[in-house]
Amino acid sequence: MGDTALPPLLSGLRVLDLTRNLPGPFATRLLADLGATIVKVEPPEGDPARPLAALFEALNHGKECRTIDFRSSADLDRLRAWVQEADVLLDSFRPGVLQGLGLDAATLHALNPRLVMVSITGYGQHGPWAQKAGHDLNFMALSGVLDQMRAPTGELALSNVQWGDLAGGSAMACIAVLAAVFEAQKTGQGRHLDVSMVHGLHAQLVMPQATGAMLAPLLGRRPGAGEDLLNGVLPCYNIYATQDGRHLAVGALEFKFWKVACEVFERPDWVQRHWQRGQLPGSPDCAALRAEVAQLVASQPLAVWSERFAQADACVTPVLTLEEAQAHPLFADGARPQPWAEIA
Known part of the structure; x- marks a missing residue:
């Protein structure tokens, strides 16, 4: 480094x-x-x-x-x-x-x-x-x-x-x-x-412009709140409340990350229920899986999920407060004071 x-x-x-x-x-x-x-x-x-x-x-x-x-x-x-x-x-x-x-x-x-x-x-x-x-x-x-x-x-x-x-x-x-x-x-x-x-x-509305046009034929209209690809329709890319009122960010958009997330969740039956495996965004199964994930995440406090996912390459992270983020090893004690750094 x-x-x-x-x-x-x-x-x-x-x-x-x-x-x-x-x-x-x-x-x-x-x-x-x-x-x-x-x-x-x-x-x-x-x-x-x-x-x-x-x-x-x-x-x-x-x-x-x-x-x-x-x-x-x-x-x-x-x-x-x-x-x-x-x-x-x-x-x-x-x-x-x-x-x-x-x-x-x-x-x-x-x-x-x-x-x-x-x-x-x-x-x-x-x-x-x-x-x-x-x-x-x-x-x-x-x-x-x-x-x-x-x-x-x-x-x-x-x-x-x-x-x-x-x-x-x-x-x-x-x-x-x-x-x-x-x-x-x-x-x-x-x-x-x-x-x-x-x-x-x-100019930065790249994703909603593109995904909205993609999903409009399925919905019969442009997607609204919670209906677009990255704003809530997918179970694998969502924000879930934990038992203690905190939140877990599940960003397992690609199938390979979702497979790892399912391993941590101990739900192998969820693996194939992914949009890259044919699950249509907005379908009844999509909504049902989102509810199942929400129920499971809500069964444990954030600290438990943070510990379980700490070593998993699943794109699942805790939603930190500003104070927690400032104390995180990524940012604490000037670990990386700028967005840019020279690569040796």
């Missing part, structure tokens, strides 16, 4: 970060984790996340913070001077704000032709929604993602992970930055790219 410390892959990349709140700062934190130098530019009142000290530190550690009064022509001149030394400028203003500040792409590329500009917006630069305000919940709702986050009984779940901000915004912004920097290094010419969070989320 290689060292978990990531080498500075982006060493020498200089980023001006004009973003605030969550999506942009997390994007530039990821770039910083990869070795980039981040200059965080804030208005006199500071980033709105500053009062939330723990959040601000998590998003902005290792960044150099500078203050600019965006209403001051002299301060904007200072910012333009910084642009000449930068590789990337990231912002999260509404469309048109950069132009109003004299920081449009034509102006900045005249100062620094290789500058990569990435703007994170809620709904894109153009169209009837371009100037509308929005937060993660709105992006989730309008993209169709929130509708897919339902309990089997149909209730919507209000996620405490901000998928619109982070997956639709931060991750997509990092991809845009790296792709445009790659081109700028070859051509000497930067670009101005827009990252729309609602469109970034919608």
Whole structure:
């Protein structure tokens, strides 16, 4: 196993970060984790996340913070001077704000032709929604993602992970930055790219779009809550309550994992009752098996199932609380502080 410390892959990349709140700062934190130098530019009142000290530190550690009064022509001149030394400028203003500040792409590329500009917006630069305000919940709702986050009984779940901000915004912004920097290094010419969070989320509806179309002929309609391939219809891929009110995540989607899971469950009669062995999703036998698995899992506390499955290669795991996850060997004591690590 290689060292978990990531080498500075982006060493020498200089980023001006004009973003605030969550999506942009997390994007530039990821770039910083990869070795980039981040200059965080804030208005006199500071980033709105500053009062939330723990959040601000998590998003902005290792960044150099500078203050600019965006209403001051002299301060904007200072910012333009910084642009000449930068590789990337990231912002999260509404469309048109950069132009109003004299920081449009034509102006900045005249100062620094290789500058990569990435703007994170809620709904894109153009169209009837371009100037509308929005937060993660709105992006989730309008993209169709929130509708897919339902309990089997149909209730919507209000996620405490901000998928619109982070997956639709931060991750997509990092991809845009790296792709445009790659081109700028070859051509000497930067670009101005827009990252729309609602469109970034919608692009990630790969599975429900595909599996919904696949199951629609069987159901006579598109699947709803608890009816799609990965949201509850399959006994082998589901969440089951344990005796003590905790939950067991059974992810034995492939037959080989389901076979091992059945061995641990001590139910060899379940082995062939799998979708890859002809059991139709949504069929009476499928529903019956789901109920049987639920009854068995509910007969023991989570600790028992965790111990039984600890050494089994079955894709069955306990559902951990945030505190339990932080103490897990995967994450405890900085075991793996970043998603990336070099392989020896």
